[in-house]
Amino acid sequence: MKKTIPSDNKKNKESLIFRAALKTIKEKGFHGARISDIAKEAGISYGLVYHYFRHKDDLLDAIINQWWDGLFRLMADISEGRYEVGEKLRRIILYSLDTYQENPELVNIFITEISRSTTNLTSDRLNLFKKSMTLTEEVIAEGQRTGILRKDIKARYLTYIFLGSLEAFVSTMVLSDQKIKGDSQKERIADSILEVFLNGAKTRHSTVGERSAI
Amino acid sequence: MKKTIPSDNKKNKESLIFRAALKTIKEKGFHGARISDIAKEAGISYGLVYHYFRHKDDLLDAIINQWWDGLFRLMADISEGRYEVGEKLRRIILYSLDTYQENPELVNIFITEISRSTTNLTSDRLNLFKKSMTLTEEVIAEGQRTGILRKDIKARYLTYIFLGSLEAFVSTMVLSDQKIKGDSQKERIADSILEVFLNGAKTRHSTVGERSAI
Amino acid sequence: MKKTIPSDNKKNKESLIFRAALKTIKEKGFHGARISDIAKEAGISYGLVYHYFRHKDDLLDAIINQWWDGLFRLMADISEGRYEVGEKLRRIILYSLDTYQENPELVNIFITEISRSTTNLTSDRLNLFKKSMTLTEEVIAEGQRTGILRKDIKARYLTYIFLGSLEAFVSTMVLSDQKIKGDSQKERIADSILEVFLNGAKTRHSTVGERSAI
Amino acid sequence: MKKTIPSDNKKNKESLIFRAALKTIKEKGFHGARISDIAKEAGISYGLVYHYFRHKDDLLDAIINQWWDGLFRLMADISEGRYEVGEKLRRIILYSLDTYQENPELVNIFITEISRSTTNLTSDRLNLFKKSMTLTEEVIAEGQRTGILRKDIKARYLTYIFLGSLEAFVSTMVLSDQKIKGDSQKERIADSILEVFLNGAKTRHSTVGERSAI
DNA sequence: TATGAATGAGGGTTCATTCAT
């Protein structure tokens, strides 16, 4: 059931199809991308796609799973508790930005086809969503327990706001096809998102070290 | 060209079809909803749908326009400058929550089919998006000018974060089919979103009047 | 079954629809002309068309019958034997040209939809065709009996050639939307067709009174 | 863009569909022939038709082009000037008769759907028509220059009459489903058409060698 | 592995015709 593309082995025909699917689905949308379009992009016959992917849906699953695999690997790393909450949140933000930087098509498809589309939302996929939401909420709740985050708002609501800010950023970049120019811009964006989440948009007169506009 | 459903006149067959479309598209997605499904939901023959809506797409436009019409009416009201920036932002938040409360299917479809789907994103629709983004950014920029909002982050970025938080809330409610129970809960949610946007998620020891968890 | 539009009574709603049908069918073809197009052209509601014409096909029949009625009236007049064969043929030619001059849309539709289209060719319509062919052949045969026309070619074949020349002329005018400018041009065309049919395209050195090129 | 059926290769599925289309369209007319009818006639599924022909219209184009290709090949051969004008005209006549003899459905469809139907008359198709008309007119004009054909009637008018006689013959055969029985009948018909075109229908007392009625 | 011919469910759309008002 679970279809994942492991390595980026260039010799592997499966990953060739996978990358063709990424590009084609990003351009035409999942529904608009024909199997034959993907095959043409990969330079193979469309019949061959079915040697590696049982259904068209498997291609989407492979793409989605690449996102989730990376995210859950990060969350597993985070949950070991080695970092303080601010750093944990920062790493969650950076996962999105890193992935977008390395593989914008992956993020595009995830946002476009899955994150907001009920059409492709199977119960399996919804469960992965809830799982990631819960894992993030645990970090937020930890922040409330350790006194870093305010307790007057439900952890779940703070989670919505946190992930919402993050997703809005990435979504906008996705929709406007903006590229992240270098690691320093990426770091500044991550800091901004975290900063506003933690300290709000209000003018802070006591803030130490005014940050230049990003 | 522009297709709008004016009143909620129960006797009007057009609005009957419109409401059937809202329900059916919400359940099956725009692509998954057949014209015949909508007609069956409305209790009419599928041919009649084409008396009132030229294409299937016109149904989606009618839905979207109901959202935009309400929003731009609000933005026009806001832009007259009678309210302070905080109140303006609060009213923008309330528009989403109000509409969701009154017509959750409308918001669901807007979020699902339009807000994040490039598949249905025509240039006309994208322009409406940009317009709403720009109008919101004007409010944010006004807040920066009047000294209420921090200037060290670009107005556009703050706009992303603001709308992102808002959208995340509504999206999550949409995806999990949650209902807003009464006006008081709606007000509390609006306050939370605005509060975190303005003051951040960090614990504020100086905050006057701790709010109980919502 | 037989549907005819008798007079050109302007007050008659039926003839109003008939004339709208002529114009619309000429422009869009019978299949391409919607009942609603014809009604719009007539300035009435499409439902009213069905008060005067039971089916769409009845409109076509009314048009065709106007052609046939005129032709058979002429043939009846001709068959009384008052004219010599050459004059009879000339009158047959003139019927087409006259009708085209007065009602080009009628001739256009007859040629386009009936004369060469098996799609609309019911057996009733085919019989009318055969009847007109037979009547013309009788004139030709009379010419052969009276010694005016050559006997070495079957009367039926000569009929084909005669009607073919005539139809080719009218068809070309129909397809190129040419108008007949005045009665004198009409007479010249009729004479040319008859002349070539009778005397051929070959150069005649003995011909009395060279005719100027038409 | 141009869709032609090259050979009559029986193993070729494309030509199988082509021949099924010929038969079906001839029987039901282009508009009346459903893709599924053609597929059933060919003994295949309707989906396969779309493997070989992009649209239903492409089938009609393939048929038409077979006619035009043959005709223009003939006209190219003729225009080299090796034959005298009478022989050129005779060959033009024979092309229609030959094609009708070998492929009566092709000629039927050409006459029925294209030659007189504005419904299917695209500008591309009209241009081919004009081209063939012009090429024929050149032959006629050559006849006038060399003194064989009378000059007192415009070359274009003579062309109408010539092609009209020819088309009338073929059309009548098409409509009455007559077959040409052997080459000798075909030759006699060709001679008759040419004879009447050149010498007219009038009795010729000076004609050498009375031809027996055909 | 690899190809692409072959299948057919599925859905949007048109429009003649009916009929209540």
Added chain:
DNA sequence: AATGAATGAACCCTCATTCAT
């Protein structure tokens, strides 16, 4: 007489999927 809302048969075309080679 007149309107136009309502119906549904009809048909083109797409494309995921299968399978013989």
